[in-house]
Amino acid sequence: TVPPAVCDDQTPCPGNGPNDAFFGVVGQVCDFDLGAEGEGICLERGMCRNPMPFQIGDLVEGSNLGRENVYLAGCGDRGGGAEVVYTFEAPADGDACFTVVDAEYDVVLYLKGVCSENPGAGGGWNLACADVAGEEPVGGVNEKFEYALRGNETYYLVIDANDPAD
Secondary structure, eight states: OOOOOEEOSSSOOTTOOTTTTSTTOSSEEEETTSSSTTOEEEEETBOOSSOEEOOTTOOOOOOOTTOOOOOOOSSTTOOOSOEEEEEEEOSSSEEEEEEEESOSSOEEEEEESSBOSSGGGGGGGEEEEEOOTTOOOBTTEEEEEEEEEOTTOEEEEEEEESSTTO
8 A cells, every 4th residue: 555645835735737727627636634734645636535435225324423523514503513424326317315413512414526735715615504503402413414416426424513612
């Protein structure tokens, strides 16, 4: 296995040219949160850090405890706490419903097609977002949305705590 390239302010990642400033172009981005002091690690553009794979129809149980606080949502309280990121490939075109049930703290649920190289950029990169902004769950459901998926596309589903203490 080849280790990821190291980057810094003077050494860009491979595949980056003068016109690669626009998010989403093919190439890599320097993630300074993952490198040593003053250095970064080159990651493929559009990839969320540490996503956990799942398949449509899976029921997932888990917690945000011990996770990073990297991304922000584009709705509600914006998800300023730790998040869990799941990734999946849509098996076919069609609507899918995503739901968080019985969360013990206020969460925001959002779907991304790519992850921003500036993770805090938030809303402009979300395909869908749900946050009842601290309201009590109704029937055990904290957040939910439906989205029309495109077959064979990769998606990232983020469950983000709204409070940095959660």
